[in-house]
Amino acid sequence: METVVQLAEKAIQLASNPSQLANKFTCLKHKLVRNFWKGTFFRVLSYIIIAFYMELICLKKTTVDEVLQQGIYGPLETKPDERRKYLGTIRERIIVALYKKQVAEAEVYPQIEQSMKEYPGAQLFLNGNMSYEELSKYVKLATKNKIEHKIVTNKEHDTEIGLVLAMDDAIDKEEIFITKKEPNLEKPQEKKGLFSKIFKR
Helix, strand or coil, X not given: CCCHHHHHXXXXXXXXXXXXHHHHHHHHHHHHHHCCCCCCHHHHHHHHHHHHHHHHHHHHCCCHHHHHHHHHHCCCCCCHHHHHHCCCCCHHHEEEEEEHHHHCCCCCCHHHHHHHHHCCCCEXXXXXXXXXXXXXXXXXXXXXXXXXXXXXXXXXXXCCEEEEEECCCCCCCCCCECCCCCCCCCCCCCCCCHHHHHHHC
């Protein structure tokens, strides 16, 4: 008597060949009917589970590899290309983003802190393929503003994006990239009176 594992392996082998899947599925259903009265309860139940599993594959046209991946890692994520580019999130959720060369600059971009204050529920994503010395100033900035941060490392795909500040839901900002730092506003010099000029001399 075939075990449930053996039946499952047979189903996977059949499902991996789309050209034969329809015929094999029909044969399997006929076999299920023939063995209904003489088979054990667990054998019949196994065929039902396998038939249902294969029918789902037919309807959704999902590959066996995708089914196994979903079983291991959970449901497939939407927009995988965007997620690879934007450090795990998608374009519609992004508040502001910096390229790696911008993150590597010595000074932080003040627009990042401004956005953190404006969106206290945001999350900061940093490119883990960069050195921590380059990222640390933004880690400190996130800690200071009580913003959750995550260092994302993808060895298979290195994006040009170095930093992303994003929400959990879509906000659909038209422009997310910063082109230049905001100028530092210097305090106006106080006008010195006549006596101050005399004493300075």
